[in-house]
Amino acid sequence: MISKRLAPAALVLAAASPASGAPPASDMQAAVWAAACATCHGTAGRAVEGSAIPPLAGREAGWIVRQMRDFASGARPATVMHQIAKGYDAGQTARIADWFASQAPEPVAPDASGGRLQGQPAQRREQRP
Amino acid sequence: MNRRSLLKGMAAAGLLGPAPAVRAADAPLGKVVVVGGGYGGATAAKYLRLFGKGRIEVTLVEPNAEFVSCPLSNLVLGGSRQMTDITVSYDALARRHGVRVVRDRARSIDAARRTLRLAGGDTLSYDRLILSPGVDFMWDQVAGLEDGEARSTILHAWNAEHQTAALRRQLEAMPDGGVFVLTIPAAPYRCPPGPYERACQVAWYFKRHKPRSKVRIFDANQDITSKGPLFRQAWAEHYDGLIEYNPQFNAVAVDAAARSVEFELGETARADVLNVLPPMRAGAIAVDAGLATANGRWCEVDFLTFESVATPGVHVLGDSIQIAPAMPKSGHMANQHGKTCAAAVAALLSGAPVDPEPLYANTCYSFTSDREVIHVSSVHRYDPARKTMVSVHGAGGLSPAPNTRETPYAFGWARNIWADMLG
Numbered sequence: 001m002i003s004k005r006l007a008p009a010a011l012v013l014a015a016a017s018p019a020s021g022a023p024p025a026s027d028m029q030a031a032v033w034a035a036a037c038a039t040c041h042g043t044a045g046r047a048v049e050g051s052a053i054p055p056l057a058g059r060e061a062g063w064i065v066r067q068m069r070d071f072a073s074g075a076r077p078a079t080v081m082h083q084i085a086k087g088y089d090a091g092q093t094a095r096i097a098d099w100f101a102s103q104a105p106e107p108v109a110p111d112a113s114g115g116r117l118q119g120q121p122a123q124r125r126e127q128r129p
Numbered sequence: 130m131n132r133r134s135l136l137k138g139m140a141a142a143g144l145l146g147p148a149p150a151v152r153a154a155d156a157p158l159g160k161v162v163v164v165g166g167g168y169g170g171a172t173a174a175k176y177l178r179l180f181g182k183g184r185i186e187v188t189l190v191e192p193n194a195e196f197v198s199c200p201l202s203n204l205v206l207g208g209s210r211q212m213t214d215i216t217v218s219y220d221a222l223a224r225r226h227g228v229r230v231v232r233d234r235a236r237s238i239d240a241a242r243r244t245l246r247l248a249g250g251d252t253l254s255y256d257r258l259i260l261s262p263g264v265d266f267m268w269d270q271v272a273g274l275e276d277g278e279a280r281s282t283i284l285h286a287w288n289a290e291h292q293t294a295a296l297r298r299q300l301e302a303m304p305d306g307g308v309f310v311l312t313i314p315a316a317p318y319r320c321p322p323g324p325y326e327r328a329c330q331v332a333w334y335f336k337r338h339k340p341r342s343k344v345r346i347f348d349a350n351q352d353i354t355s356k357g358p359l360f361r362q363a364w365a366e367h368y369d370g371l372i373e374y375n376p377q378f379n380a381v382a383v384d385a386a387a388r389s390v391e392f393e394l395g396e397t398a399r400a401d402v403l404n405v406l407p408p409m410r411a412g413a414i415a416v417d418a419g420l421a422t423a424n425g426r427w428c429e430v431d432f433l434t435f436e437s438v439a440t441p442g443v444h445v446l447g448d449s450i451q452i453a454p455a456m457p458k459s460g461h462m463a464n465q466h467g468k469t470c471a472a473a474v475a476a477l478l479s480g481a482p483v484d485p486e487p488l489y490a491n492t493c494y495s496f497t498s499d500r501e502v503i504h505v506s507s508v509h510r511y512d513p514a515r516k517t518m519v520s521v522h523g524a525g526g527l528s529p530a531p532n533t534r535e536t537p538y539a540f541g542w543a544r545n546i547w548a549d550m551l552g
Contacts, residue, residue: 038468039461039546040545043548047545048552052541053538053541079528083506084524085524086523087508087523087525088488108552
């Protein structure tokens, strides 16, 4: 029987691309890896308006790669990204950076930002007992 | 990956015999039904539309009119936020992404016919079914809670929804000098740090409005299950004498009339407000379908596709699954499951190979006051030898201390993840 590993290996070969800055629109694996970043940085790297967490869509790939490297080394201080950046190797980071660089930095509609929660903490509105 | 999808994948990659007929670029790929519009299910529905480039017909079955977030819901108990702050519409999923949102409850699965029956009477057919039903409670584990009446006064408030507002009302009605008792079940349960954050929020409210009151925590676990030193620091700094922590107290019975709880070794505790988190398991629809293959509680899945190991064509994600090592039952993690599953289902439906190297992260913020936060983070990759997700060595970590520097990021996390799943 043909190894179960064959088909996935073929995918990786087909999908691999250097961090060239060329639009890696076909790099589906990188698109799904980047989707993990989207949880905090916004779908396709388009963060909601007023978000303290910056958008990544349309950022230059080299800039993203440098930030990840500096987070991991400690050269750029962070609250959480120094911990996350250490989980990605240079090849993974380069392909995710290429993917975000290829995304148009469109504004996110205000009604997409979710709920009526504002970015600033604590406007006291509780009922007094 | 099952044999059928493997062969389809190899065929698409040109590894088997004659090439299949080429599909038109816009031909429909199939029908997917998603059960549950929480962090896992709503994310899966939206990303099926994105990754399937609009060629997958997606139906989301969700009984609630609006999404209410469990993360941040403890702030409603503390009083610094309102229910409206953590409530988001499902409208954009339909309007912007073409997801068909059906407001109904899933009742039963016919896996052979690939149909899902709804409580309202309709039957939906699917090529693949994705279940993200969250947790259900094992009421039979806490004597006195088997009947519904006790459950109307002894709340869990662990699904957000109306119980969160109801527990807040109980706290508001409680006189100063009262006792709030919170019981925590043995892990695994939904949101490991959630109970300790809840203790902080209730204590924050008491400190300002009912300073003679007390928070008593009774935990079935050996010790605090997540962010332990950070919670202890917050308790010491802000809530000294207000929060009492009792590890290794497993709640086994309640007396609703006396508002008391009894523990495994016979001790009892009386409360003015009693908040019992019963032991949890996968959502009923998954358990009833025979998918809870791990101790009858949690659903084992293939971490490349989130397909059930028990039933081909049915995927399970979010809090219902038997988690991988060091993988928390969190909303953030369910969002990551949803995307991995959506990409895999899109691949399976189009005959493409499934990505063999999923890679994603978890970040979880807990509020220790109305404005101070702590986080835990981790990065997870697939280990092909062990066929599970493992945390990447050397990555991830904790906040150094409770702080306000991270507060804008904690609120930013909430707004972005809600937009990512529903916007």
